[in-house]
Amino acid sequence: MPTPPRDLEARTIARVSSRLVPFLITCYFVAYLDRVNVSFAALTMNADIGLSATAYGSGAGIFFLAYFFFEVPSNLLLERVGARKWIARIMFTWGAISGATAFIHGETSFYVVRILLGIAEAGFFPGIIFYLTLWFPAVYRARIIGFFMAAIPLSTVIGAPISGLLLGLNGWMGLKGWQWLFILEAVPALVLSFVVFFYLTDRPSEASWLAPDERAWLVTRLRQEHTKREAARRFSVADALVNPKVLALSFVYFGAVATNYGLSFFLPQIVKAFGVSNAKAGIITALPYAVGTVGMVWWGRHSDRTLERRLHVACPLFIASAGIALSTLLDDPTMKMIALSIAGFGIFACLPVFWTLPTAFLGGAAAAGGIALINSIGNLAGFVGPYAVGRIKDLTGRYTYGLLTLSAAGLIAMIIVLVLEHDHSLERAPDLGGEQPAETL
Numbered sequence: 001m002p003t004p005p006r007d008l009e010a011r012t013i014a015r016v017s018s019r020l021v022p023f024l025i026t027c028y029f030v031a032y033l034d035r036v037n038v039s040f041a042a043l044t045m046n047a048d049i050g051l052s053a054t055a056y057g058s059g060a061g062i063f064f065l066a067y068f069f070f071e072v073p074s075n076l077l078l079e080r081v082g083a084r085k086w087i088a089r090i091m092f093t094w095g096a097i098s099g100a101t102a103f104i105h106g107e108t109s110f111y112v113v114r115i116l117l118g119i120a121e122a123g124f125f126p127g128i129i130f131y132l133t134l135w136f137p138a139v140y141r142a143r144i145i146g147f148f149m150a151a152i153p154l155s156t157v158i159g160a161p162i163s164g165l166l167l168g169l170n171g172w173m174g175l176k177g178w179q180w181l182f183i184l185e186a187v188p189a190l191v192l193s194f195v196v197f198f199y200l201t202d203r204p205s206e207a208s209w210l211a212p213d214e215r216a217w218l219v220t221r222l223r224q225e226h227t228k229r230e231a232a233r234r235f236s237v238a239d240a241l242v243n244p245k246v247l248a249l250s251f252v253y254f255g256a257v258a259t260n261y262g263l264s265f266f267l268p269q270i271v272k273a274f275g276v277s278n279a280k281a282g283i284i285t286a287l288p289y290a291v292g293t294v295g296m297v298w299w300g301r302h303s304d305r306t307l308e309r310r311l312h313v314a315c316p317l318f319i320a321s322a323g324i325a326l327s328t329l330l331d332d333p334t335m336k337m338i339a340l341s342i343a344g345f346g347i348f349a350c351l352p353v354f355w356t357l358p359t360a361f362l363g364g365a366a367a368a369g370g371i372a373l374i375n376s377i378g379n380l381a382g383f384v385g386p387y388a389v390g391r392i393k394d395l396t397g398r399y400t401y402g403l404l405t406l407s408a409a410g411l412i413a414m415i416i417v418l419v420l421e422h423d424h425s426l427e428r429a430p431d432l433g434g435e436q437p438a439e440t441l
Contacts, residue, residue: 009221012214016135019209021147023199024128027091028151030188031124033159034098034117037185039268040163041101041178043278048176049106057390059110061261061383066118071376072369074123075130076237079368082202083131086123088193093120095189102179126375130368133359134203137221139304141359142312146300146352153289153296153348156264159185160289164282229363240362240370248420249358252313253378255413256354258385259320259406260347266389267340270399274333287337288344295349303353309360309422312353314414320346321410328400346410357422381409 038045038060046056078086097117104110128148136144163181170177201207204218240246267288271281295316303312323343330336355371362370389402 008213008217012210012218013136013140015210015214016204016207016218017144017147020132020135020200021144023195024132024148025151025154027087027192027196028125028128028148029155029158030192031091031094031121032152032155033185034094034189037098037159037163037181038101038114039264039266040160040167040282041181043178043268043272043281044167044170044176045178048178049104049110051107051110053390053393054387055107055110055390057266057386057388057393059107059114060390061386062111063114063118063121064261064379064382066115067122067379067382068376070119070122071126071379072241072372075126075368075372076365078123078127079130079365083127084197084200084202087127087131087200088197090121090124090127090193091189091196092193094124095186095193096120098189099183099186102175102182122376123372126368126372129355129359129371129375133363133367134222135218138225138356138360139307142300142303142309142353142356143297144300145355146296149348149352150293150296152260152351153292153344156289157286157293160268160282160286161279162282164277164279167278226363229361237365237369240366241373243370245361245420246358246370246373247377248416249354250374250377252413252417252420253354253374254381255409255411255416256317256320256347256350256381257378258381258409259317259324259343260351261382261385266386266393266399266402271337284337288341289348290344291341292344292348295345296352299349300352303356309353309356310417310420313350313357313417316346316348316350316353317410317414317417318346319343320350321407321414322346324403324410325407328403354417357417357420360422385409 042051042056042060045051046053051059074086074090094117097113097120101113101117104113129145132141132144132148163185166181166184167177169175169180172180175183201209204210204215204222207215207218210218268281268285271284272278274281274284276284299312299316303309306312320343323339323341323346327336327339327343330339358370358374359367385406388405389399392402392405393399
């Protein structure tokens with residue numbers, strides 16, 4: 001007796017999710033931890049090697065300048081050679097360079113290693129976003145990307161206390177605590193690079209771990225969506241890279257990333273100013289990210305159920321901006337952390353839904369290029385945000401005006417996304433009609 005279509009859909013999505021999502025979350029958790037662990041190292045590293053707040057902010061952010069230039073070529077190569085080989089290469093090189101950060105000795109070497117880390121990691125995040133479009137129909141993407149991107153706040157929820165404890169290894173075997181932090185947190189990336197090579201499958205048509213009917217359903221469904229997008233408008237890579245909507249989405253992402261990185265690179269230092277130990281600073285720093293993890297997963301599921309996207313991006317951007325701005329008015333540590341936790345919800349809840357906007361109208365190599373361009377331009381905020389916060393801190397002696405700058409960036413992003421049009425019909429496959437996606441996750 002044939003399997004009912006909805007049962008087949010639920011079974012297929014559940015199997016693909018259980019195979020790919022936990023593993024990709026683990027990979028991104030390690031990637032993000034290696035990217036931002038410098039914020040915890042800075043608690044003692046800056047004084048040890050003589051970095052000012054401006055120099056630290058510049059070095060933390062210069063990663064994203066290198067990332068910007070290599071992002072699109074990296075993602076186009078991933079589309080050509082396959083995620084399995086290319087993601088493995090990325091993870092190995094960034095793990096090696098992240099570990100090498102333990103041996104910097106001044107401002108120049110700090111800048112050099114951050115540039116090399118940006119080159120090494122370029123293409124990882126947009127590559128995974130593109131990879132997920134090859135495996136999940138559009139009506140599942142906000143929740144799936146939400147699960148995947150939950151690695152961002154989780155890397156701080158789990159990594160912040162660990163990083164705080166690793167700083168306590170100061171003096172062991174003649175190395176500083178911040179040096180051990182970089183060395184030990186680089187090991188998982190090196191190990192996972194080999195696992196990726198043998199574990200990932202490039203496309204559904206090659207998935208021997210799916211039953212034949214599951215594989216056939218998934219290939220057919222994704223082909224239907226691709227045909228529908230192509231019928232609406234077919235984009236070449238060049239078209240995608242100059243498309244006004246793609247460029248507008250890049251600026252939306254710029255605002256979202258500014259609120260994220262500008263805060264994350266300095267939050268441990270803000271918390272440390274409360275007068276707590278390094279270990280306690282790690283635990284307190286994790287609170288906004290714990291709230292963000294819940295918001296990211298719940299909000300993505302809600303957006304998929306309603307297939308509403310613009311307001312599901314705009315509302316969290318407003319919450320993020322309001323929370324950051326409110327925190328500058330509060331001196332009490334508890335109230336300040338409540339405001340920053342509210343901001344954490346908004347910062348992270350908007351991200352998975354945002355990525356449904358470009359993937360709804362871009363496909364194939366155009367999607368690989370467009371996603372990479374949006375991510376690369378957006379991640380320039382990873383340079384501008386930390387630099388602005390650090391520079392303003394040096395000039396004023398306070399974080400207040402730097403945080404208000406981040407808040408303004410989020411509000412501008414909110415306005416842009418409200419102005420953009422979004423065709424929800426492109427996210428519904430012809431066989432789905434008005435039905436909701438199967439509740440498998």
